[in-house]
Amino acid sequence: MRRLLPALLLFIVIGCRGGDSAPQRRTLIDSRDTYDPRTLDPALATDVPSGRAVAYVFDGLTRFTPDARLEPALAERWDVSPDGKVYTFHLRRGVRFHDGTPFVARHVVSSFHRVLDPTTKSTGPWVLYPIDGAREFADRRDRSIRGIVAPDDSTVRITLSQPLSIFLKLLAMPVASIVPDSVGPDFREHPVGTGPWKFVEWRHDDYLLFAKNPDYFDGAPRTDSLRARIIREPSTAVAEFEVGNVDLLYVPEAETRRWEQTDERNATLAAAPALRLWYIGINTTRGPLRDVRVRQAINHAIDVDIILDRLIGGRGRRAAGVIPPVLDGADTTRTPYAHDIGRAKQLLTQAGFPNGIDIELWHSDNESFSRVAQSIQSYLAEADIRAKLVQREAAAMRAAARNGETDMVLKDWYADYPDAENFLYPLLHTTNRGLGGNVSFYSNQEFDRLVDQSRIELDSARRVELYRRADSIAFADAPMAFLFFYNELYAVQPWVRGFQVPVIFNGQRWVEAELR
Amino acid sequence: MIAFVLRRLLLAIPTLFGVLVVVFLLLYIAPGDPVMEMVGERADAETIARLRAELRLDDPVPLQFAHYAGGVLTGDLGTSYITGRPITRDILERFPKTLQLATAAMLLAASLGITIGVLSARRPGSAFDRLAMGGAYLGISFPVYWVGLILILVFAVTLRWLPPSGFGRVEYLVLPALALGTRSIAFLARMTRSAMLEVLGSDFIRTARAKGLRERVVLGRHALRNALIPIITVLGLDFGNYLTGSILTETIFSWPGIGRYVVNAIARRDLPAIQGSVLFLSVVFVLVNLATDLLYAKADPRVRYD
Numbered sequence: 053m054r055r056l057l058p059a060l061l062l063f064i065v066i067g068c069r070g071g072d073s074a075p076q077r078r079t080l081i082d083s084r085d086t087y088d089p090r091t092l093d094p095a096l097a098t099d100v101p102s103g104r105a106v107a108y109v110f111d112g113l114t115r116f117t118p119d120a121r122l123e124p125a126l127a128e129r130w131d132v133s134p135d136g137k138v139y140t141f142h143l144r145r146g147v148r149f150h151d152g153t154p155f156v157a158r159h160v161v162s163s164f165h166r167v168l169d170p171t172t173k174s175t176g177p178w179v180l181y182p183i184d185g186a187r188e189f190a191d192r193r194d195r196s197i198r199g200i201v202a203p204d205d206s207t208v209r210i211t212l213s214q215p216l217s218i219f220l221k222l223l224a225m226p227v228a229s230i231v232p233d234s235v236g237p238d239f240r241e242h243p244v245g246t247g248p249w250k251f252v253e254w255r256h257d258d259y260l261l262f263a264k265n266p267d268y269f270d271g272a273p274r275t276d277s278l279r280a281r282i283i284r285e286p287s288t289a290v291a292e293f294e295v296g297n298v299d300l301l302y303v304p305e306a307e308t309r310r311w312e313q314t315d316e317r318n319a320t321l322a323a324a325p326a327l328r329l330w331y332i333g334i335n336t337t338r339g340p341l342r343d344v345r346v347r348q349a350i351n352h353a354i355d356v357d358i359i360l361d362r363l364i365g366g367r368g369r370r371a372a373g374v375i376p377p378v379l380d381g382a383d384t385t386r387t388p389y390a391h392d393i394g395r396a397k398q399l400l401t402q403a404g405f406p407n408g409i410d411i412e413l414w415h416s417d418n419e420s421f422s423r424v425a426q427s428i429q430s431y432l433a434e435a436d437i438r439a440k441l442v443q444r445e446a447a448a449m450r451a452a453a454r455n456g457e458t459d460m461v462l463k464d465w466y467a468d469y470p471d472a473e474n475f476l477y478p479l480l481h482t483t484n485r486g487l488g489g490n491v492s493f494y495s496n497q498e499f500d501r502l503v504d505q506s507r508i509e510l511d512s513a514r515r516v517e518l519y520r521r522a523d524s525i526a527f528a529d530a531p532m533a534f535l536f537f538y539n540e541l542y543a544v545q546p547w548v549r550g551f552q553v554p555v556i557f558n559g560q561r562w563v564e565a566e567l568r
Numbered sequence: 569m570i571a572f573v574l575r576r577l578l579l580a581i582p583t584l585f586g587v588l589v590v591v592f593l594l595l596y597i598a599p600g601d602p603v604m605e606m607v608g609e610r611a612d613a614e615t616i617a618r619l620r621a622e623l624r625l626d627d628p629v630p631l632q633f634a635h636y637a638g639g640v641l642t643g644d645l646g647t648s649y650i651t652g653r654p655i656t657r658d659i660l661e662r663f664p665k666t667l668q669l670a671t672a673a674m675l676l677a678a679s680l681g682i683t684i685g686v687l688s689a690r691r692p693g694s695a696f697d698r699l700a701m702g703g704a705y706l707g708i709s710f711p712v713y714w715v716g717l718i719l720i721l722v723f724a725v726t727l728r729w730l731p732p733s734g735f736g737r738v739e740y741l742v743l744p745a746l747a748l749g750t751r752s753i754a755f756l757a758r759m760t761r762s763a764m765l766e767v768l769g770s771d772f773i774r775t776a777r778a779k780g781l782r783e784r785v786v787l788g789r790h791a792l793r794n795a796l797i798p799i800i801t802v803l804g805l806d807f808g809n810y811l812t813g814s815i816l817t818e819t820i821f822s823w824p825g826i827g828r829y830v831v832n833a834i835a836r837r838d839l840p841a842i843q844g845s846v847l848f849l850s851v852v853f854v855l856v857n858l859a860t861d862l863l864y865a866k867a868d869p870r871v872r873y874d
Contacts, residue, residue, distance in 0.1 A: 087832055090651055098608035170618055173652075175607045177615055190614070240652060256661060257824035257832075258735050283733065284819045284828065291720045291732040447600035447837050454604065468610065478610050487604075487611045 685760020
């Protein structure tokens, strides 16, 4: 059934063109959300649609720009103690919540307490665990978090239990947004923040509507309102874009080439490297996969370039390590594993498997992943690695991988914050085996030591060097098949000005964008 | 009649209880963990343990079931693990939209399907009949997914007569209702035609014609009325299906109905949402079946329920 889609969409492409004239509306319409956000309460936001909406309505102490730089938000500036443990934030004055209440330091303290309070049932409290006393408070051992105080209305002092180089980036995550004092039970449906957009309406599975906050401290958005439509089916989003009903479209992978090559279309294409890695987690504790040579053989067997070109529309860059090239710490000179069947067989023989091995490759029922898994299976077969495909629905696959029940699992990783640490630590550090995201169950003392050191290293040049060395160790150990870093591709209507492709999911807040 | 309705409603209770048990157990043995879906890609063991405790997921299964069933008896379907919203509110918000879509599709199906069927039966083998039955054949065979996309392509993108997707005024309803109803239109047309042909061969039709009744009266009042039973069966079954499973149509047309809600809930392992909506939809199905049975009696006075 789904195979008919490409043919059908070709008709759409040939049959019509993007809406040429600017619409009369004063509402920006986004079409990126594919499912209903979980909540608009920052404490509970773990999914991408929620994270985007939270970024419209709320501010944190810091924030990301579309190109993933960190900049001050509610904190105007900050000082860090020489030992890297004490952060003193000087807050912006004169900021008000959408309900008119002035924002003061007390709100930072109460917001962070709220996230860590077990009754809030927040799903992302780990973001604030680095604060001294945070875990004790979350476990109900302390009645407040000793590491956060507000000496006056415009100062917040946060003490960490140990230095953490990425702390300021953690504070730009949705969970760390600042909320007002009185948060009613309906807050998740009617959020009130300080952000550029005021919440207006949420029609579940249909759209979210926001109105501009004319008093936004950084200058009001340039359009009156913002509508985030929720469109599940990519072909439907394409149709909506074609008729000019939406201003922004996430171009489906299968259509990349068509959009890139059809120049009669008026839409502007905007691409950016995403902080997203496609990889195969190779469980380093199972059977023949314990041998590094077998894992390297797997890397040599797969022709990633062909997969990228034929199945992903060329939207990506081969990975030689886990750090995306746009982040500090990536070694762009490192050569990826070459596609070399002879070498793969040789490595297998050296490892004691001259007749090859039999393993399982798990993947989700997502269309792109299924296609990539099938092609990987045939590449592996050429090197006598007989992979049985196990297709499960995403939740089941995730559970199995985290429980260590998968030999190999094809998946992707989308960064929470733009830092190499967000790849090295969750995906490969011993602490995070299983639940934390390390589905390779990789454990290497030297790697761990370098990553641990990078997390407390305050000098950025030295930190970058640590990242690079850790990444290089992981690359050689091959606890995963390194596939590629994904590129996002958007189509923007010709009448939209000032849109920048966000590298990180919550980096685009539509403040600068306008309709002309 | 009233006794019949009451009896049927009472009989529905064990059915629904069975549904409740089966759904609960199925979800319990299905792979995937709701808490893992709640915490997202990056989780820590403490948070997971804390959430499991808060949600009472570590209780023994019979206790969990008793807890849940107790809530259901008092009309409380619980709150969603993922969104924290009451399930009842979620369902009441979405079901009317599905009802609207299903009703529109059924109205289309009933009016178009029956008309085409009757007209075909009037002159079997005529050009109209062959065309209509050929079309019906295609209509039954086309997957709803494909029909939906074609409709969007033709009427929304190329002709720009109607919006491609979304929920709103009546123009938003046309395409999804057509996509959803296509199969029913086609099926009803064939069903009506064959039922009519059978009736048209009966003696009483010859008598009616011999009396000199006009053909329209013969077809409409005498023949169709007697052909209604199978038609009602199809209408009832399809309506039940549309109310409970118009998932593809709702997905393609971004229709915020209950079908998408259930699919989302399943993907996120939102147990209370899945259980609540399956139970609710079972009630709907039982009621639609009951209504269908009552319509039989209305259509054919020989059918009696007492």
